[in-house]
Amino acid sequence: MNARKKPTLADVAHAAGVSTATVSRVVNGSPRKVSKTTRERISKLIEELEYEPIRIGRALSRMESDIVALLTPDTRNAFYASIADGLELAISASNKAMVLCHTREDPALQDRHLRQMQSHGVAGIALLGAVPSPGLAKAVESGVPLVFVNRKCPYGVGYTFVGIDNYSAGHDVARHFVACDYSPVAVIHGPLNSSASLERYEGFRDAMEVAGRPLSDEFTIAGGLSMESGYSAATRVLNRCEKPRAIFCANDAVAYGAYHRCQELGLASPEDVALFGFDDNPYNRWLAPWLSTVAVPCTAMGQQIAELLLTGQARPRQYLLPYDLQIRHSA
Amino acid sequence: MNARKKPTLADVAHAAGVSTATVSRVVNGSPRKVSKTTRERISKLIEELEYEPIRIGRALSRMESDIVALLTPDTRNAFYASIADGLELAISASNKAMVLCHTREDPALQDRHLRQMQSHGVAGIALLGAVPSPGLAKAVESGVPLVFVNRKCPYGVGYTFVGIDNYSAGHDVARHFVACDYSPVAVIHGPLNSSASLERYEGFRDAMEVAGRPLSDEFTIAGGLSMESGYSAATRVLNRCEKPRAIFCANDAVAYGAYHRCQELGLASPEDVALFGFDDNPYNRWLAPWLSTVAVPCTAMGQQIAELLLTGQARPRQYLLPYDLQIRHSA
DNA sequence: CTGAAAGCGCTTACAG
DNA sequence: CTGAAAGCGCTTACAG
Numbered sequence: 001m002n003a004r005k006k007p008t009l010a011d012v013a014h015a016a017g018v019s020t021a022t023v024s025r026v027v028n029g030s031p032r033k034v035s036k037t038t039r040e041r042i043s044k045l046i047e048e049l050e051y052e053p054i055r056i057g058r059a060l061s062r063m064e065s066d067i068v069a070l071l072t073p074d075t076r077n078a079f080y081a082s083i084a085d086g087l088e089l090a091i092s093a094s095n096k097a098m099v100l101c102h103t104r105e106d107p108a109l110q111d112r113h114l115r116q117m118q119s120h121g122v123a124g125i126a127l128l129g130a131v132p133s134p135g136l137a138k139a140v141e142s143g144v145p146l147v148f149v150n151r152k153c154p155y156g157v158g159y160t161f162v163g164i165d166n167y168s169a170g171h172d173v174a175r176h177f178v179a180c181d182y183s184p185v186a187v188i189h190g191p192l193n194s195s196a197s198l199e200r201y202e203g204f205r206d207a208m209e210v211a212g213r214p215l216s217d218e219f220t221i222a223g224g225l226s227m228e229s230g231y232s233a234a235t236r237v238l239n240r241c242e243k244p245r246a247i248f249c250a251n252d253a254v255a256y257g258a259y260h261r262c263q264e265l266g267l268a269s270p271e272d273v274a275l276f277g278f279d280d281n282p283y284n285r286w287l288a289p290w291l292s293t294v295a296v297p298c299t300a301m302g303q304q305i306a307e308l309l310l311t312g313q314a315r316p317r318q319y320l321l322p323y324d325l326q327i328r329h330s331a
Numbered sequence: 332m333n334a335r336k337k338p339t340l341a342d343v344a345h346a347a348g349v350s351t352a353t354v355s356r357v358v359n360g361s362p363r364k365v366s367k368t369t370r371e372r373i374s375k376l377i378e379e380l381e382y383e384p385i386r387i388g389r390a391l392s393r394m395e396s397d398i399v400a401l402l403t404p405d406t407r408n409a410f411y412a413s414i415a416d417g418l419e420l421a422i423s424a425s426n427k428a429m430v431l432c433h434t435r436e437d438p439a440l441q442d443r444h445l446r447q448m449q450s451h452g453v454a455g456i457a458l459l460g461a462v463p464s465p466g467l468a469k470a471v472e473s474g475v476p477l478v479f480v481n482r483k484c485p486y487g488v489g490y491t492f493v494g495i496d497n498y499s500a501g502h503d504v505a506r507h508f509v510a511c512d513y514s515p516v517a518v519i520h521g522p523l524n525s526s527a528s529l530e531r532y533e534g535f536r537d538a539m540e541v542a543g544r545p546l547s548d549e550f551t552i553a554g555g556l557s558m559e560s561g562y563s564a565a566t567r568v569l570n571r572c573e574k575p576r577a578i579f580c581a582n583d584a585v586a587y588g589a590y591h592r593c594q595e596l597g598l599a600s601p602e603d604v605a606l607f608g609f610d611d612n613p614y615n616r617w618l619a620p621w622l623s624t625v626a627v628p629c630t631a632m633g634q635q636i637a638e639l640l641l642t643g644q645a646r647p648r649q650y651l652l653p654y655d656l657q658i659r660h661s662a
Numbered sequence: 663c664t665g666a667a668a669g670c671g672c673t674t675a676c677a678g
Numbered sequence: 679c680t681g682a683a684a685g686c687g688c689t690t691a692c693a694g
Contacts, residue, residue, distance in 0.1 A: 006449075008671060019681045024673060035679055052450045056396060057671030060387045060686045066451070067398075067430065076412045076613055085407055088433050092444065097451060099398065100431040102419050113423065119383045120397070120428060227617045256617040282407055286558045286587040287618040339687060350665045355689060366663055388687030391670045 007049045009057075015049065016042050027053055059121060066096045068309045069117040072128040073105045073225070077253055079279040079298060083128055083149065086302020094310050096123070103131065105191070105224070111135030118144060124309040130154065132193055147308050149301060152195040160316045162304045164323040166196050169294045170203025172325050173248055173276055176292075178211040180331065182274055186219035186244035188233045188254055197225075197250055200278065204248055219244055223254060230257025238265060238273070246274035246331060252281035252293055259288070259330075274331035280324075290329035297321050338380045340388075346380065347373050358384055390452060397427045399640045400448040403459040404436045404556070408584055410610040410629060414459055414480065417633020418640075425641050427454070434462065436522070436555070442466030449475060455640040461485065463524055478639050480632060483526040491647045493635050495654040497527050500625045501534025503656050504579055504607055507623075509542040511662070513605055517550035517575035519564045519585055528556075528581055531609065535579055550575055554585060561588025569596060569604070577605035577662060583612035583624055590619070590661075605662035611655075621660035628652050 009027070013020040018038060025034050026042045034042075045051070059065040068091055075081045084100060091098045099122070101113040114135045117125055124145035130136060132154040140146060140155050153159040177185055187204055190197030205215050218240065223233035230253060237244060238261060249255040255277035262273055269275045269290070280295035281288075304319055340358070344351040349369060356365050357373045365373075376382070390396040399422055406412045415431060422429045430453070432444040445466045448456055455476035461467060463485040471477060471486050484490035508516055518535055521528030536546050549571065554564035561584060568575060569592060580586040586608035593604055600606045600621070611626035612619075635650055 009673095010671075020672075021674075021681060021683095022679085025680090028673085033679065038679080052446060054394075054452060054671055055450050056387060056391045056394075056452050057686095058673070060391050060671075060688085061673040063385075063387075063686065065387060069428075074416070075406060076409050076416055078407050078409055078412070078614075081407045081409070081412050084431070085405070085433060088431060092432060092447070095447065097400075097430045097432070097447060099428045100415070100419060101423060101428070102416060115383060116423070116426065116428065119386050121385060121387050231617070256614075260617045260620070283409075283587075283614055283618065286562070286591045287614065289591070340689095341687075351688075352665060352667095352690075353663085356664090359689085364663065369663080385687055388670095389689070391672085391687075392689040394670060 082298040090306030107133035162319045166199035167203035170200040171207040174207030182246035190250035227257040230254030234258035234261035252277035269330045276331045292331040295324040413629040421637030438464035493650045497530035498534035501531035502538040505535045505538030513577035521581035558588040561585030565589035565592035583608035600661045607662040623662040626655040
């Protein structure tokens with residue numbers, strides 16, 4: 001009911017009998033430049049009037065808003081949601097805000113968001129699971145601060161990246177499969193325009209080959225990264241007369257879908273079909289404690305992204321975080 | 332490498348030989364007011380120059396940004412994530428953006444976000460799972476467009492709400508328990524300052540009482556809404572010498588935690604302990620197809636919220652969406 | 663149908 | 679240490 005408008009910088013300045021420049025300086029804490037007495041007087045006034053800067057003003061004058069964007073395919077995947085969560089925590093602690101855009105693996109949609117975010121004047125954009133798209137190609141040239149997460153930039157190597165060594169992780173999973181003596185072995189990989197999917201697959205494939213057990217084409221299945229697509233990929237591969245003894249899945253969501261299909265077929269894991277996931281989805285602990293997987297440090301990733309977005313990187317760098325093979329019951 | 336600055340309204344106006352007012356009018360599509368020829372000329376120029384309005388300018392002059400905020404405890408809960416997803420879809424389709432803030436059920440944090448969002452000049456705020464807090468009390472008075480989702484406003488009844496009839500749903504679950512003849516029956520409810528938790532619990536309790544099987548105190552457990560807290564609440568209630576025959580859980584996440592505890596204790600569901608959840612979390616389909624639950628229409632909720640936030644409500648209203656009892660294997 | 667001009671709330675070189 | 683003033687890029691009443 002209180003129709004009193006929110007106070008502006010000018011209101012505070014007027015009340016304090018100083019210029020807006022001075023108030024602006026104390027708000028932004030350039031303490032060297034304002035005398036202690038004035039500063040204290042103004043601070044008190046700010047308290048009293050409950051002055052809160054209207055950020056649009058600042059944004060216009062600085063030509064940059066207090067906002068960063070996170071573009072990601074789908075936060076219903078709890079692994080992505082965890083990264084978003086960690087990022088948001090750090091961003092909001094720095095008194096900034098995070099806008100969330102779902103790209104749904106769609107280049108056109110990613111481009112719309114990219115343009116929209118630039119027109120919002122965001123301070124930076126994190127791309128968690130970027131897809132190649134014309135707008136992205138432009139954006140990397142234009143100089144907006146970009147951080148690629150999980151998947152590397154499709155347009156060259158000189159861009160900031162936060163993630164793990166997927167090739168090496170895929171390699172490790174293969175070595176585990178060999179140690180368990182699983183045969184034949186199948187892989188359900190994600191879209192190969194994603195560096196994460198590609199490298200996982202290549203590392204796995206190469207290690208199998210080195211071990212003298214090359215992957216066969218009929219056991220190399222291309223799929224998406226959702227539970228639905230894991231289900232349908234598993235349906236296909238388990239339909240063959242020769243069934244795979246073990247499946248390396250593109251991520252945990254895919255493994256969940258595959259698991260569901262195994263259940264339907266009455267196949268036990270690891271007895272009939274060993275299953276290996278990727279990410280260590282937060283739901284594992286409660287609903288799938290049996291799932292062997294590669295733990296990706298999503299919390300650390302969120303923090304790293306925030307740091308890069310907040311401080312602005314002098315030069316692009318690759319941040320390779322440690323991953324952790326989780327051998328549990330399913331493989 | 333193209334250091335050409337992005338064109339502004341003024342650049343377009345200059346190129347077209349008209350005033351910025353005119354360009355602004357065609358950008359915002361007030362078609363009555365600009366002659367067809369000028370309009371077409373300007374439109375062509377906009378294309379050519381790839382002009383994209385810098386939204387901060389508009390925001391400052393309108394004193395409202397193209398952004399809406401979603402405040403929610405935790406999107407790692409896939410049910411909340413689904414609502415966020417639906418909302419983001421609709422918002423971004425309207426060429427606006429959604430900022431996501433996690434409140435973690437913490438009043439102080441909620442207040443920080445509330446203030447921050449107002450200082451960003453957001454066009455509206457959706458509170459999915461609001462907690463009572465001083466800042467919220469102020470915000471409801473101040474006239475920011477607010478939409479309460481799932482949980483009603485703790486400060487009175489005259490506020491916009493999108494959700495289901497939780498009392499009635501709790502009632503239905505109790506009637507199912509009675510029909511199954513489960514006894515004794517336990518309930519793990521969420522925080523009672525949440526209307527959703529409170530009403531579910533009350534509906535359940537009242538229906539049990541009407542059926543002549545009132546809930547006992549020792550089988551009424553207060554907990555949080557996470558998997559962790561479901562686990563610990565279940566640990567407590569299953570430690571008693573008399574074990575419950577069935578547990579109504581605050582939501583599916585709590586049911587997952589309880590399920591995990593049952594597994595550890597070697598208790599089967601529904602044979603030893605029947606389990607009932609709430610929400611119909613998207614993960615159910617794949618990892619917990621056995622879980623009986625109340626399906627809440629999260630997609631429809633997301634759309635409804637977007638509509639309210641985008642069009643601005645003339646007067647507050649309650650939007651009660653239909654829910655659906657899902658009787659599956661666990662109860 | 664179109665334009666000149668004021669205004670939105672900040673920040674920041676420039677002077678003093 | 680402090681202030682007057684210009685400027686950020688839009689929108690919009692007001693005139694014509």
